[in-house]
Amino acid sequence: MDNAKVLEQLKGKFSDAIVDDVDFRGDLTVVVSLEKLHEVMLYLHDDESLHYDLLSDVVGIDKLPREPRFEVVYVLHSMDDYRRLMVKVMVDIDVPVPTVTDIWKSADWPEREVYDLFGISFSGHPDLRRLLMWDDFDGHPLRKDFPLKGKDFDEKWVPSSIQVL
Amino acid sequence: MADGKILTINMGPHHPATHGVLRLVLELDGETIVKVTPHIGHLHRGIEKIAENMNYQQVIPLTDRFDYTAASLNNLGYCTAVEKLLGIDVPKRAQYIRVIMCELARIMGHHLWIGSHALDIGAMTVVFYTFRDREMIMNLTEEVSGYRLTPSYLRVGGLAHDITPKFIEDLRAFIKWFPTAVDGYNTLLTDNIIWRKRTMGIGTISAEDAVNYGFTGPSLRGSGVPYDLRKAKPYGSYEDFDFQVPVGDNGDVYDRYLVRMEEFTQSLNIIEQALENLPEGPVNVDNPLIANPQLDDVQEDISALIRRFKIQCQGPVVPEGEVYHAVEGSKGELGFYLVGDGTENPYRMKVRSPCFILVSALEKMMLGHMIADAISVIGSIDIVLGEIDR
Numbered sequence: 001m002d003n004a005k006v007l008e009q010l011k012g013k014f015s016d017a018i019v020d021d022v023d024f025r026g027d028l029t030v031v032v033s034l035e036k037l038h039e040v041m042l043y044l045h046d047d048e049s050l051h052y053d054l055l056s057d058v059v060g061i062d063k064l065p066r067e068p069r070f071e072v073v074y075v076l077h078s079m080d081d082y083r084r085l086m087v088k089v090m091v092d093i094d095v096p097v098p099t100v101t102d103i104w105k106s107a108d109w110p111e112r113e114v115y116d117l118f119g120i121s122f123s124g125h126p127d128l129r130r131l132l133m134w135d136d137f138d139g140h141p142l143r144k145d146f147p148l149k150g151k152d153f154d155e156k157w158v159p160s161s162i163q164v165l
Numbered sequence: 166m167a168d169g170k171i172l173t174i175n176m177g178p179h180h181p182a183t184h185g186v187l188r189l190v191l192e193l194d195g196e197t198i199v200k201v202t203p204h205i206g207h208l209h210r211g212i213e214k215i216a217e218n219m220n221y222q223q224v225i226p227l228t229d230r231f232d233y234t235a236a237s238l239n240n241l242g243y244c245t246a247v248e249k250l251l252g253i254d255v256p257k258r259a260q261y262i263r264v265i266m267c268e269l270a271r272i273m274g275h276h277l278w279i280g281s282h283a284l285d286i287g288a289m290t291v292v293f294y295t296f297r298d299r300e301m302i303m304n305l306t307e308e309v310s311g312y313r314l315t316p317s318y319l320r321v322g323g324l325a326h327d328i329t330p331k332f333i334e335d336l337r338a339f340i341k342w343f344p345t346a347v348d349g350y351n352t353l354l355t356d357n358i359i360w361r362k363r364t365m366g367i368g369t370i371s372a373e374d375a376v377n378y379g380f381t382g383p384s385l386r387g388s389g390v391p392y393d394l395r396k397a398k399p400y401g402s403y404e405d406f407d408f409q410v411p412v413g414d415n416g417d418v419y420d421r422y423l424v425r426m427e428e429f430t431q432s433l434n435i436i437e438q439a440l441e442n443l444p445e446g447p448v449n450v451d452n453p454l455i456a457n458p459q460l461d462d463v464q465e466d467i468s469a470l471i472r473r474f475k476i477q478c479q480g481p482v483v484p485e486g487e488v489y490h491a492v493e494g495s496k497g498e499l500g501f502y503l504v505g506d507g508t509e510n511p512y513r514m515k516v517r518s519p520c521f522i523l524v525s526a527l528e529k530m531m532l533g534h535m536i537a538d539a540i541s542v543i544g545s546i547d548i549v550l551g552e553i554d555r
Contacts, residue, residue: 024486025249053376054392056491057517059502073502075489075517079376079390082397086489106379109525132206132554141214148218 001083003028006050014040019090029073029086037089038098044076044085045103052076052085055100058110060118064144068092070120074100074107096123117142171199178207182285182540185550187524189539196535201528205521208554216514220480221247221321224511229315231516232552235274235495237266237306240319245400246490246501247321250483253455259323259448260402261439265336266309266318267492268432268439272343273302274495274547275425275432279350282422282544286363291353298346301339308332321481322456323449333440340437347429355426364419368530368542371416378529379522382497383424384546388416394493401492405442406435418545425547455481480509489517496520496547518552 003023010030011018017036022029032040044052054077061071070091077084091097099122100107111122112131119140122128130137139146147153172193178186186207192200212231216224228239241263248255255263276299280292303313309332310316310325318325354360370380375388385392393410395403411427413420449456457476458469483505491500497519504513523546530542 022487025252025488027489029487054381055379056381056498056500057489057502057515059513059515061504061513073487075500075502079392082392084398084489086487104379105377105526105529106522109521132209134206141211146214148214 001049001081006083006085009047009050010040010044013043027084027086029088031088031090034089034091034095034097037087038100041074041087041100041103044087050078051080052078052083054079055104055106058107058114060114060120060142062118062142062144068095070118072097072114072120091120093119096121098123099125101125116140119143169194176539178204182543184281184543184548187543187548187550187553189527191536191539193536196537198531198534198536198539201531201539203524203527205524205550205553208550210555212555213514213516216511218510220509221483221511222476222480224514225319225321226315226317229317230551231518231555232274232494232496232499232520232549233314234277234549235270236315237263237270237318238274238492238494238499240317241267241401242490242492242494242499242501244319244321245492246488246503247481247483249488249490250486250503250505251321251455251481252484253322253450253452255323255401255450256447257402257444258327258446259450261443262324262328262448263319263401264403264406264439265436266306266316268436269302269305271432271495272429273299275429276302278425278495278544278547279354279422282541282547283354283360285540285544286360288354288357288360291350294346294349294353298343301342305332305335305339308335320449320457322452323447325457326459327448336436336440340433340440343433344430347426347433350429351426354422361419363538363541364422364545365417366415367418367534367538368545369415369417370526370530374529375416378526380497380526381519381522382494383428384421384497384519384523386411387413387421387424387545389414394491394498398491400490403435406438408435418541421545482507482509483511491517494519496549496552497523516552516555518555520546520548520550521553524548524553 007021017033017040018030019033020031044050056075059073068090072089074087111125114120115128116130116133117140174191177183177188188204190202212227228243229236231239276295280295283291306316307313309328310318370388372388372390375385389412391410391412396410408431411424413424458473462469463473485505485507487504489502491498500517502515506512531539
C-alpha cells in the first residue's frame with residue numbers, strides 16, 4: 001500500500017478531519033484537526049488494511065511566534081508491510097491533547113516527555129507526571145522562549161543557602 | 166512478608182545491575198514483584214536543546230553520547246537523517262565503510278550487553294572474554310578515527326576521511342578470529358543449565374503485546390516479529406548484503422539472548438561482504454557547500470582553505486522540511502525527527518531512543534516474577550542510560 005492510497009482512504013473516511021497533507025522525501029504526513037484526533041488514530045490502528053500497530057514516537061515542536069503555537073507529531077509504523085505515516089496535530093498553548101495511550105501502550109512515556117519538556121498536557125493520560133526533569137522544576141526546557149543556559153544561570157551563588165540535612 | 170504486607174524497596178540509581186543511573190521503585194509481596202515504577206532523568210543533559218543552538222556538523226559528537234556502547238550507529242542515524250533532509254546521496258564507498266563501522270559498533274554494543282548481562286546473573290567469566298574482543302574493535306576504531314569509544318567518524322555527506330591500509334589488514338585479522346570467539350561465548354552460556362534456568366520463561370512478552378508496547382530491535386525479534394529496519398526499510402546500501410534476521414519464539418529472556426548471539430555472526434557476515442566488495446572512489450559527496458575539503462587540498466589551494474573555514478564555522482544550510490529517519494541501532498529502532506527551517510541550525514531534533522520505550526514496559530515484563538529475575542529482565546533489554554535520558 002503506497003502513500004497515495006493511504007491518503008485516499010483516509011480522505012474518503014474523514015473528509016473534514018484531514019486539514020492538510022505533505023509528502024516529503026517519501027514519507028507522508030497528514031495534519032489532523034484536534035477534535036477528530038482520537039477518532040482518526042483509533043481508525044488507523046483498527047482498520048484491517050491500514051493497521052498501524054506500532055507507535056514509534058510522539059514528537060513535540062514549538063513554533064513560537066505562530067498561532068497555534070505547538071505541533072505534536074505521531075510516528076506510526078505498520079508491521080504488515082512496514083509503511084510509515086506521520087500524523088500531526090496543531091495545538092494552542094494550554095489546550096489539552098487527547099491521549100492515545102488507550103490505543104498504543106507505547107505512547108505512555110513519549111507523551112509524558114512532551115508534557116515535561118513542552119508543557120502540552122494530554123487529557124486522559126493515566127500517569128501524567130514529569131519524566132526527565134525533577135518534579136518541582138519550574139518551566140518547560142524545550143520551549144523556544146526557555147533560555148539555553150537555564151533560568152538561574154546568572155544568579156549569584158550564595159554558599160550560606162546550602163541546607164545541611 | 167508473611168503477613169501480606171507490601172514492602173517497597175529502592176533499586177538504584179547507583180545499583181550496578183541497572184547499567185547506569187536507572188532508579189526502580191519495586192513493591193514486593195514476599196519476594197514477588199507486584200509493582201515497578203522506573204524513574205529516569207539522572208543523566209539528562211538536554212542534548213536536543215543544545216543541538217538547536219549548533220550547526221549540523223557540530224551535532225555529530227553529541228550524538229555519540231546517546232548510546233555510547235555503539236556510537237557509530239548514532240552517527241549514522243543522525244547523518245542519514247540530515248542527508249534525507251538535504252536530499253543527497255553519499256558515494257558508494259562511503260556507504261560501505263559506514264556499514265563496516267556500524268556493524269563493528271553493533272558487535273561492540275552486544276559485547277557489552279552479554280558481558281554485563283551474564284555478570285549480573287552470576288556468570289562472571291563471560292565479561293573477560295567479551296572485553297578482550299571488544300578491545301580489538303576499539304583498536305580498529307582508534308586506527309581509523311583516533312577515538313576509541315566515541316569516534317565521530319561519520320560526517321554529513323560522507324566520512325571524515327578514508328580508511329587506512331592498516332585498518333583493512335587488522336579488520337581481516339579480526340574477521341578471521343571472531344567466529345572462534347563467538348563459539349567461546351556460546352560454549353559458556355547457551356547450554357549452561359544455570360543460565361537456562363535463570364533466563365527461560367522469564368520476562369515473557371507476546372508478539373502482539375511487544376508491538377503495542379513499542380518494542381523494536383532484538384527485544385521485538387525475540388518475540389517472533391521479524392522487524393529489522395535494515396531489511397524493512399533499507400538505508401545506506403544494506404540492500405546489497407545478504408544476511409538473515411534471527412527471530413525467537415517465546416519472547417522470554419533466553420530468546421532475546423539467542424537473537425543477539427546470532428546477530429554477532431550476521432554482523433560479521435555483513436562486514437566480510439562489505440570489505441570484499443568495497444568500491445573505489447571518493448568518500449565524500451561532491452558538493453562544495455556540504456563536504457569538507459580534504460586536508461591535502463587545503464594546504465595547496467586558498468579557495469579550499471576558505472571553504473573549509475566556512476564549513477567548519479557555519480556547516481551546511483539545510484532546506485525547510487520535516488523528516489523522520491530511523492536506523493536499526495544495536496538496541497532497536499533509533500530514529501531522528503529533524504525539522505529544518507532553511508538555516509544552518511536544526512530547528513528541532515528529536516531522538517527516538519529504543520531503550521526509552523523498552524524501560525517504560527519494564528513493569529509489564531517483571532510483574533509476578535521474583536526480585537532476582539528483575540535483574541535478568543533489565544539485562545535482557547540491554548539498556549543504556551545515555552540514550553534514555555539524552
